[in-house]
Amino acid sequence: MNDVALEFENVTCGYGDTMVVRSMSGRVSQGSVVAVVGRNGVGKTTLMKTLAGFLPVSGGSLRWRCADLAALAPHERLKLGISYSPQENVVFGDLSVNDNLWLHLRERRGERYEEMLREFPRLKERLAQAAGLLSGGERKLLAFARTMGLGACINLFDEPTEGVQPENIDRMARLIRAHAEAGRSFLVVEQNLSFVEKIADEVIVMDRGEAVVSGKMSDLGRATLERYLQI
Numbered sequence: 540m541n542d543v544a545l546e547f548e549n550v551t552c553g554y555g556d557t558m559v560v561r562s563m564s565g566r567v568s569q570g571s572v573v574a575v576v577g578r579n580g581v582g583k584t585t586l587m588k589t590l591a592g593f594l595p596v597s598g599g600s601l602r603w604r605c606a607d608l609a610a611l612a613p614h615e616r617l618k619l620g621i622s623y624s625p626q627e628n629v630v631f632g633d634l635s636v637n638d639n640l641w642l643h644l645r646e647r648r649g650e651r652y653e654e655m656l657r658e659f660p661r662l663k664e665r666l667a668q669a670a671g672l673l674s675g676g677e678r679k680l681l682a683f684a685r686t687m688g689l690g691a692c693i694n695l696f697d698e699p700t701e702g703v704q705p706e707n708i709d710r711m712a713r714l715i716r717a718h719a720e721a722g723r724s725f726l727v728v729e730q731n732l733s734f735v736e737k738i739a740d741e742v743i744v745m746d747r748g749e750a751v752v753s754g755k756m757s758d759l760g761r762a763t764l765e766r767y768l769q770i
């Protein structure tokens with residue numbers, strides 16, 4: 540499948556007058572998984588916030604199936620099928636796990652979360668508990684389950700595996716691959732290179748606000764990524 544779902548070209552963005560991301564380009568095709576990797580502080584989260592609509596685009600263009608996205612607010616992008624799972628503050632601590640899952644939906648009906656609750660029994664056991672009682676990794680898992688269950692066409696994940704138990708990271712990878720095979724698209728910022736290897740069709744390496752290399756995961760290989768990240 541080669542239909543381009545999300546495309547950004549020469550995107551420059553940041554905070555006020557300070558531009559953090561400079562001239563970044565990328566595209567996510569329908570049914571594919573693109574990973575963004577880079578050291579801390581290079582601008583990955585800033586890029587994701589801009590794609591989701593929480594920061595303005597200061598230069599360049601942002602398109603979704605050829606429609607210009609730049610002027611649309613986050614909730615309008617969500618309506619078009621672009622969902623975003625941020626790096627931090629991923630759940631509402633005062634609300635139950637179940638309320639966090641259904642928060643964005645008008646009707647609490649159907650089986651949209653059944654697959655996630657089957658894969659992550661830990662969440663199922665704790666549906667009635669306040670999300671604030673979950674560990675950091677469990678909160679990430681809850682945010683992951685919510686975004687996956689929403690069923691958006693394109694899913695922006697910012698470091699989804701941070702603090703998550705290894706066996707659950709493997710399940711996340713399997714779910715992302717299965718949903719990509721079914722035609723959904725993913726743009727995933729990630730530090731965990733084993734996870735990147737499992738999920739990514741393509742990788743963009745960022746450094747100091749710019750893409751320094753990008754290509755197919757199978758062409759680049761893990762050693763190349765490690766070299767760029769200087770692990």
Ligand SMILES: Nc1ncnc2c1ncn2[C@@H]1O[C@H](COP(=O)(O)OP(=O)(O)O)[C@@H](O)[C@H]1O
Pocket residue numbers: 554559577578579580581582583584585586
């Ligand atoms: N709210 C903010 N206001 C001003 N500068 C910020 C803000 N958030 C992040 N930055 C700066 O932007 C740069 C990139 O941050 P970020 O996008 O979070 O990087 P990454 O996600 O790659 O670790 C950093 O230098 C950081 O200090």
Ligand SMILES: [Mg+2]
Pocket residue numbers: 583584585626
């Ligand atoms: Mg970040």
